[in-house]
Amino acid sequence: MRKLFILLMLLPFLGFAQQKGIRFENDLSWAQIQAKAKAENKFIFVDCFTTWCGPCKYMTNNVFPQEIMGDYFNDKFINVQVQMDKTEGDNDYVKSWYEDAAGIEKEYAIRAYPTFLYFSPDGKIVHRVVGGGEAQDFIAKSAMALKPETQYYTLLAKYKEGNNKPEDLRRTALAAQAAGDMQNGSAIFSEYLDTQKDLYTKENIELLNSFTFSSKDKGFPIFLNEGKKVDAVLGEGKALAKVKSIAANEEIYPKMFGRNSTGDWAPVEAAMKEKYPQVAEELLAQTKTQYYMYKKDWPNFQTQILAYMNKYGQKASPEELNQFAWTVFENCPDMNCVKEALEWSKRSLAGKENPMFMDTYANILYKLGRKDEAIAVQEKAVKLSNGDKDLTATLNKMKNGEKTWE
Incomplete structure (x- = not known):
């Protein structure tokens, strides 16, 4: 009987010892999380997820349980997972977070999942990562939350205070992109470009590639008209592929694949040949194939x-x-x-x-x-x-x- 009693006493500790991955607090409120972080002088790691998000489930099931993740995050962070959507099956703990979850979503403009937020021990937001990743890569991204020179919100605050040297602008634009803040990222990147006398350096073309998403972006004319210079850095055909992707997203898909599509290719063909004669024929042939497959x-x-x-x-x-x-x-x-x-x-x-x-x-x-x-x-x-x-x-x-x- 005594042996059984001792074993029962040890079970909670054995279970604790066997938990190799990230140890998430699953019984504390947001206020209690912040108080615990301050008392232990640890940063806070917040996994903002939804029940319908595939990448969120992948992180929870495959990445967070790894021993390397537990070794890193349990030492440096107070960790919490916050469900951002509401379902009929939510338990009392999830429901108790509804108000705080809504506040976090609004205050930090969370629009994509998973989004990971990082707070200093005193509860101040310092960093943000959008999208998951494998263990080593994710640890590297999270390590940036611990240093002022790489914390996104710290860099953004310095930018707003006038820290606008070219290298600082470049660093902050890239940090904004990694944080999923493309509104600030694009604006800061535009300022960076204005400081550059030569847009065709390897570094600048790689940056242009990262920040060119539409025909209105500053990099688009370069991909359209200076394809050889772009391909010399990015690889054969990369400039044309970028132009085709943007042209299809703006000129073809909304008109032919949307709910209001008339099925009439004539005006689409005319617009494509006028705006993008370099790629019109091939892109139309490709998207027509996709269209008939879709239909x-x-x-x-x-x-x-x-x-x-x-x-x-x-x-x-x-x-x-x-x-x-x-x-x-x-x-x-x-x-x-x-x-x-x-x-x-x-x-x-x-x-x-x-x-x-x-x-x-x-x-x-x-x-x-x-x-x-x-x-x-x-x-x-x-x-x-x-x-x-x-x-x-x-x-x-x-x-x-x-x-x-x-």
């Missing part, structure tokens, strides 16, 4: 994808090749088109054994009647994926002579 208009999709791939297919990435090949496999009855898709799928595997891409290749072989080849490829895909259940199910269908498509 599930398979006859027009087949015509468009064959035309696009015939002219621009050499530029397609492995991901695009795989997507196009799979879409043809699933939806196009024309075996001549399926044969074309087989070649795209084969190209997607060049130099890399991706089990999901191999699954596409095997399925197309199977649909073309090349059963033995298909099974051999699918077996390899299953092995590389450590027995993925979906790939295994497809393999069994192939062996049994069953259709693997609808």
Whole structure:
């Protein structure tokens, strides 16, 4: 009996010792968190999450439990997770945070999840990180919260006090970007550009790439008209890819993929050819393919994808090749088109054994009647994926002579 009593007494301590990851306070109010941080002279780490956020769940399930995370955060921070949305299943503790969660969301303009806030021991906001990451990278980002020279809100305060030397502007703009504060970041970056006599240095082109999101940004004309200089720093085709992305987001997607789309390509084509003659033809061909895929208009999709791939297919990435090949496999009855898709799928595997891409290749072989080849490829895909259940199910269908498509 005495041994059992001692064991029961030790259980809470054993459980505590076995907790290797971040130790989150899950029974304290916001006021109590702040008081504890002040008493222990520790910074505060706040994980602002929602129940529907995939990256939030990844951090909670895969990153925060790691021993390296616990060693770092438990030593330096008082840690708390704050649920920012409301659900019917919320317990009393989550409900007790509703008011403070709403206040934090409003005061610190939280618009994306996960957002991580860092406070000094006296409760003053000093740093912010938007988006998760793997353990080592996230620790490096969080370490910036402990030093005044890298704390985002400290840098922003100094900027507002007139700290506007070029290097300070650059540092603060990048800190704003990492904090998800693009309104301040873009404004500060614009000030930085005004101090630069040469916009085409490696450093400045890399910064322009980070801060160019629309045709109104200062970097856009450079990507549009000075592509060779940009590509010399970022790599072949990067300038054109940036222009295409922005043109599609501004001129095509809202008009053709939105709720008010009329399905009329004529005015979109006219506007594209007038504004962006350098990229209009290729971008229209590409987005029309996406449009017919989105609309599930398979006859027009087949015509468009064959035309696009015939002219621009050499530029397609492995991901695009795989997507196009799979879409043809699933939806196009024309075996001549399926044969074309087989070649795209084969190209997607060049130099890399991706089990999901191999699954596409095997399925197309199977649909073309090349059963033995298909099974051999699918077996390899299953092995590389450590027995993925979906790939295994497809393999069994192939062996049994069953259709693997609808």
